[in-house]
Amino acid sequence: MTNKFGAKKPELPELTRIKDRITFLYFEHAKLNRQDSALLVTDSRGTVFVPAAIVSVLMLGPGVDVTHRAIELIGDAGMGVVWVGERGVRQYAHGRSLNHSSRLLEAQAKLVSNKRTRVAVARKMYQMRFPNEDVSGLSMQELRGKEGSRVRGIYREQAKATGVLWTRREYNPDDFEAGTPINKALTEAHQALYGLSYSVIVAMGASPGLGFVHTGHDLAFVYDFADLYKAEFSIPVAFEMAAKYGNDKDIATKTRLAMRDVFTDGKLLVRMVKDLKDLLNVDDEINNIDVINLWDDKLGLQKFGVQYHELDQDEEI
Missing domain, CATH: 3.100.10.20 (CRISPR-associated endonuclease Cas1, N-terminal domain)
Known part of the structure; x- marks a missing residue:
């Protein structure tokens, strides 16, 4: 009513x-x-x-x-x-997280705060980009170099397949219109992917700022997460739009709409939810019920909503 x-x-x-x-x-x-x-x-x-x-x-x-x-x-x-x-x-x-449980956030904070587990999660993210190779023994420096080579190769492949002239990635956040058509399309496509990644992260109750590869920025984990999908979604769409529309003044709008379509057709939201839980080692269904406890270093979790006294007596408040 x-x-x-x-x-x-x-x-x-x-x-x-x-x-x-x-x-x-x-x-x-x-x-x-x-x-x-x-x-x-x-x-x-x-x-x-x-x-x-x-x-x-x-x-x-x-x-x-x-x-x-x-x-x-x-x-x-x-x-x-x-x-x-x-x-x-x-x-x-x-807005507020859709998932009111803090389990995902606690798991993320624990993993990112330990050097060994942080590297393990970073390797897991790189492993998703190289499914047919073993990257478990590579250092972070080696992984960054390997990823850089992969992305440059993807740009070259897409340019050859679409006939779009490609030199390098250039992006001026203060002058969007100064970019070439392909760089405008890439900016728009990546931003749509960042937006969706951000939404999934915060809706699930994780932190957008606790990154494993990127760090020092309130969106560090958003960049980590979105990078998992650029090769399949935003880069191909951007080259397709640049090839199709060139200097069309509405290329940004057309790219954004194309991204919305591939997100839906590729069932990306379903994948993102699964991938996020896998990365943070939360493999069961997260409880959405509002449950809050008090933390105690010796007694473990204690009941919330109770007025505690110096003695063992307590009462509901």
Whole structure:
């Protein structure tokens, strides 16, 4: 039942699992409001209703006006938000994690805080790029060099297959329009992949800043995670768009739409959820129920919501 304040906040079991959601939606020059449990999106063409629980990430472009009520719904539904600025500059934001368990975050923090386990996870990520080779004995320096060679080879192969002129990757975050068509397409494709990666990481309750290969940035793990999929998704799409549309002024928009299609067709959300849990060694279903305990160095986990006294007596609070 609804009231003048909108629908009640949905319970966790009612929210669509992250792997089953729509990958992302992009809006620009629009106003976002809330009606019940849906986003009310209005622009010059009219109004549409978007059920909040089915969307993974919103890409909000120039001219978007968002109400407080809309942001509240976005946070409750665990949607990621990517604020897309002009000339390809992005700022990232997100609502509360869809998964209220801290198990994934604790596992990530433990793995990244130990040199041996951090290297092991990094090797696991590189192993995903080289499935037919054993990289378990390679150092981080050797792995970086091997990966650099692989990516350069992918660029050359895509250029040859599509006929797109390729020299090198150039990206000026302060001047998107100065780039060549292929570099514009690559920027747009990678940013869409970063947005989806970011959304999955935070929705699952992990930290976007605790990277294993990248470090020192609040999106370090986003870059780690997205790099696993560039060769299959963003790079081929970018070359295809550059070959098809060349100097078309809308190449960024066309690339973004193409990325949305390949995300869906390739069932990338399902893969990302599985891969994230595999990387962090959380192989069972994560409990989404709101459970909170108190930590004790000698007694282990203790009951929350209890007023403890100096003696053994305690009472509910």
